[in-house]
Amino acid sequence: MISRPPNTLPDQPTTPERLKKQKAASLVLYIGLVLLALWVVRDxxxxxxxxxxxxxxxxxxxxxxxxxxxxxxxxxxxxxxxxxxxxxxxxxxxxxxxxxxxxxxxxxxxxxxxxxxxxxxxxxxxxxxxxxxxxxxxxxxxxxxxxxxxxxxxxxxxxxxxxxxxxxxxxxxxxxxxxxxxxxxxxxxxxxxGPRLSGSLIKAARRGFGDDGAALVQRMAAAVRGTVSGLVVVGLGEGALLGVGYFVTGLPHVALLAFITAIAAMLPFCAPIVFGLAALWLLTQGSVVAAIGLAVFGSIVVFVAEHFVRPVLIGNSTRLPFLLVLFGILGGAQTFGLLGIFIGPALMTVLMVMWTDLVR
Structure with missing residues (x-):
């Protein structure tokens, strides 16, 4: 028979109350470790x-x-x-x-x-x-x-x-x-x-938040994907149209300017920087009519693309109303910088899902 060493307390029985405290302590520990890990990799x-x-x-x-x-x-x-x-x-x-x-x-x-x-x-x-x-x-x-x-x-x-x-x-x-x-x-x-990562993320979301949580994660991913697609499509379109404007006004290096404009236009309201500088160059060369024409044409293209075409493209892929898409892009950019352009529509998707569940 094995005797218990002296001054050793016997194991206490696991009661429901003690089990609840242990789970709460484990949750606090996990949250603390996650926050510590995020602080370590914050950069x-x-x-x-x-x-x-x-x-x-x-x-x-x-x-x-x-x-x-x-x-x-x-x-x-x-x-x-x-x-x-x-x-x-x-x-x-x-x-x-x-x-x-x-x-x-x-x-x-x-x-x-x-x-x-x-x-x-x-x-x-x-x-x-x-x-x-x-x-x-x-x-x-x-x-x-x-x-x-x-x-x-x-x-x-x-x-x-x-x-x-x-x-x-x-x-x-x-x-x-x-x-x-x-x-x-x-x-x-x-x-x-590859697929192993996406499957693990969906499985973790389903285990932690249920089927509704997994579906929400998928819709947020669709919102990000639709935002990127809208930015690229609209950027290429603005670059092509403004490239025609560069050619008509007689600017040098038309292909290079159109390419730079397309890249800049993939970010909201960055294309005016490029065609504005091009118009300013024309102005310094004495081509007043060409400079004004390029500035007006570029402003019209950017206004239509940024306020109508891009929100419609993103809204159709994410099933979000036009206003939510516009607020998501602009508000996200203002709050989180360039990264917020993609985070904003994803958060608007969460808001739309919550509203739909509320009024259902």
């Missing part, structure tokens, strides 16, 4: 979120490629090809822009040296303005028409504030490159996991 949450958005958007393509006989069972190859395509979609326009800038850097440097010695000549179209010609001419001659070597603006280029801003911009650029690299790695891992 990579955005990376995982971007990878998740892209994975959800490309999931149908992934499943379609997996079903092809040439790629059957080659999950790693498929993941690598899709990840490479995403990398090229971002790197290619940036590389083209940098290469174009380097080719024209010599001319820009000569122009910069010239304005230091002679100033910037006032464009001829200013003299043909219907009003304000004297005021604008006086300001131009006082600030830009004189040699800029000793001007306050040129001295400001070497100030401590500008140097600090330059270092800050460089640090942000390096951080963006690192985030993009980690996002590509995460996206590759997600693609490589």
């Amino acid at each position: 990579f949450i955005v990376v995982v979120a971007w990878a998740g958005v892209l994975a959800i958007a490309l999931w149908p393509l992934l499943r379609m490629v997996e079903g092809h006989r040439w790629f059957s069972g080659r999950t790693t190859l498929i993941a690598a090809l899709l990840t490479l395509a995403i990398a090229l979609l971002v790197v290619l326009p940036v590389g083209i822009g940098i290469a174009q800038a380097l080719r024209e850097a010599h001319d820009l440097n000569d122009w910069f040296k010239g304005v230091q010695e002679t100033g910037i000549a006032m464009p001829d179209f200013i003299e043909r303005l219907p009003f304000g010609v004297q005021q604008i001419s006086a300001w131009w001659q006082a600030n830009l028409g004189q040699p800029l070597r000793d001007s306050a603006a040129m001295k400001g280029l070497h100030s401590t504030t500008v140097m600090t801003l330059g270092r800050h911009f460089g640090a942000r650029a390096v951080h963006a490159v690192m985030v993009f690299g980690f996002m590509l790695i995460t996206l590759f891992v997600v693609f490589q996991a």
